[in-house]
Amino acid sequence: MKIGLIDVDSHNFPNIPLMKISAYHKKRGDTVEWYSPLLGGHYDIVYMTKVFSFTPDYEYFVNSDVVIKGGSGYAIEIVNGREIYRKEKDPQLPQEIEHIYPDYSLYPKLTKDTAFGFLTRGCPRRCGFCHVAAKEGAKSYKVAELSEFWIGQKNICLCDPNLLACPDWHELLQQLIDSKALVNINQGIDIRIMTAEKAEMFKKLRVSTVHFAWDRYEDKKIIIPKFKEFKEITGWKARKTSVYVLTNFNTTIEQDLERIYTL
Ligand code: SF4
Structure with a gap:
């Protein structure tokens, strides 16, 4: 055919x-x-x-x-x-x-030395601006082993919506650590469910930058202490951590700027 x-x-x-x-x-x-x-x-x-x-x-x-x-x-x-x-x-x-x-030869430049995929799908959060729960289900669940889409490439690009909400997060982070590849989790990590144990695992990951999400301004009281704890455990400075901030949804410009400059 x-x-x-x-x-x-x-x-x-x-x-x-x-x-x-x-x-x-x-x-x-x-x-x-x-x-x-x-x-x-x-x-x-x-x-x-x-x-x-x-x-x-x-x-x-x-x-x-x-x-x-x-x-x-x-x-x-x-x-x-x-x-x-x-x-x-x-x-x-x-x-x-x-x-x-995957047939990476379709995109030889974009996938040079980089594997792309999902280890988990779904998210329990049901944010009003996001279709993940409707599309993939309102819980995070494992869908693949890393070896399904990675065979030793230097870099791994993960597109998981909420890896830390998956009950198998420990095993999956361990697979990423064991790969020794440079890992890019390209969606915002849900810092609200970060724990000391998860932060210790992150510390062992090879990453250039981790991206967190701070979409709901009202989560401030949960999020700021979580960031502080994460930075204390990992010792990662600002250049290694970044935050996606949702704007133009239900926040003011002042609240947007506050989220950007607080962290
Ligand atoms: S936490 Fe992220 S993935 Fe989950 S529903 Fe909200 S925006 Fe979507």
């Missing part, structure tokens, strides 16, 4: 589902390539993925027997001024594809 792939809107970040779909079809002996409307001719299946709801869709005719669309970008709709995640519009990968080693 001839398979075409369209990465509609995530050009600066490798699309993990497309890399897995590619690996699956190549393993079956199919031809896989980026969809080419001018030179590609006819395809048997074209997969299209879209991450963001606010980016334009692919606007041209797709020359294929079957077109399969997936990703949050196709599933988030505005209803009465609110964003709603429509699960039925975001087909999930079958297990045999979900757990395959």
Whole structure:
């Protein structure tokens, strides 16, 4: 079969589902390539993925027997001024594809020496501005061993929404420590559930920077002591820690600046 792939809107970040779909079809002996409307001719299946709801869709005719669309970008709709995640519009990968080693050759520059993936999915927080709970479930759960998507690359980029909320956090952090790779957890770490034991584990991780999240201003009384404790345990200075601050949701500019300059 001839398979075409369209990465509609995530050009600066490798699309993990497309890399897995590619690996699956190549393993079956199919031809896989980026969809080419001018030179590609006819395809048997074209997969299209879209991450963001606010980016334009692919606007041209797709020359294929079957077109399969997936990703949050196709599933988030505005209803009465609110964003709603429509699960039925975001087909999930079958297990045999979900757990395959990704085809990193799709993005040779972006994945040079770097493995990408998720060890956990889901989050119990249900923040009003976030679709993780609706999309993946309102609890954090292990979905993979590190070895599913990492085979010795120097760097690991993790996209987990809330790794520390997973009951298997200790085992998963240990896998990352044992890898000795430089780890980038690219989502904001939930500092509210940081403990001394978790901070001790973090101290053993090879990281350039860890990103924490301080989205809700009202969590100030929990968050500031947690940051202090984390810094005391790890000894990490400001250049090794950063904080994502949610703005333009339910806070004032003063509260935004306070969160930025407090830490
Ligand atoms: S803690 Fe993070 S991942 Fe969880 S619901 Fe809130 S924003 Fe989403």
